[in-house]
Amino acid sequence: DAGVIQSPRHEVTEMGQEVTLRCKPISGHDYLFWYRQTMMRGLELLIYFNNNVPIDDSGMPEDRFSAKMPNASFSTLKIQPSEPRDSAVYFCASSFGDRGWTQYFGPGTRLTVL
Amino acid sequence: ILNVEQSPQSLHVQEGDSTNFTCSFPSSNFYALHWYRWETAKSPEALFVMTLNGDEKKKGRISATLNTKEGYSYLYIKGSQPEDSATYLCALHGSGNTGKLIFGQGTTLQVKP
Numbered sequence: 001d002a003g004v005i006q007s008p009r010h011e012v013t014e015m016g017q018e019v020t021l022r023c024k025p026i027s028g029h030d031y032l033f034w035y036r037q038t039m040m041r042g043l044e045l046l047i048y049f050n051n052n053v054p055i056d057d058s059g060m061p062e063d064r065f066s067a068k069m070p071n072a073s074f075s076t077l078k079i080q081p082s083e084p085r086d087s088a089v090y091f092c093a094s095s096f097g098d099r100g101w102t103q104y105f106g107p108g109t110r111l112t113v114l
Numbered sequence: 115i116l117n118v119e120q121s122p123q124s125l126h127v128q129e130g131d132s133t134n135f136t137c138s139f140p141s142s143n144f145y146a147l148h149w150y151r152w153e154t155a156k157s158p159e160a161l162f163v164m165t166l167n168g169d170e171k172k173k174g175r176i177s178a179t180l181n182t183k184e185g186y187s188y189l190y191i192k193g194s195q196p197e198d199s200a201t202y203l204c205a206l207h208g209s210g211n212t213g214k215l216i217f218g219q220g221t222t223l224q225v226k227p
């Protein structure tokens with residue numbers, strides 16, 4: 001099993017640009033989570049999906065952030081326009097509801113907004 | 115709002131020392147308790163999932179216990195090694211089967227050779 005796949009691994013962009021982060025969950029998993037890691041807040045949940053449907057987006061910081069899951073094997077997190085305070089590591093994780101709810105994390109995308 | 119607290123925030127021990135840290139959670143809203151290990155520049159990896167009061171899980175030199183009545187879990191590391199250096203996160207899966215985990219802020223362990 002390839003595990004959760006995220007791309008890109010590193011992204012450097014300039015303030016105001018659109019950024020799209022991608023995630024492929026583990027095949028068969030029905031939950032997908034987007035997290036952000038910062039020094040100040042640690043690991044914070046941004047949004048999660050169940051069977052491709054967004055369940056809770058209360059952690060999305062503001063309207064500049066949006067997430068989609070068009071099918072069971074792909075999700076995107078988009079920031080438009082990006083700001084320097086968005087610089088962080090963004091993790092995607094997936095889990096299977098009937099198997100203990102353990103979340104499996106991808107390698108993360110390190111985003112730097114200049 | 116569910117709150118998961120971990121203590122201490124950080125810990126420095128010598129190689130060979132045994133250590134333990136605590137995760138506290140609201141006992142009234144419990145479904146499962148997860149422990150993760152998170153090495154620097156990597157992603158969190160699952161260690162244990164515990165659901166029953168009195169549960170005890172072990173993986174090599176690392177073990178964990180669970181008390182759902184009083185709302186705490188302990189993680190123990192016996193004979194710490196430098197490769198145990200990492201942040202250890204606990205996460206509460208509250209009742210309601212939503213799939214969402216509430217993570218604590220973590221305990222960062224540094225083991226000096």
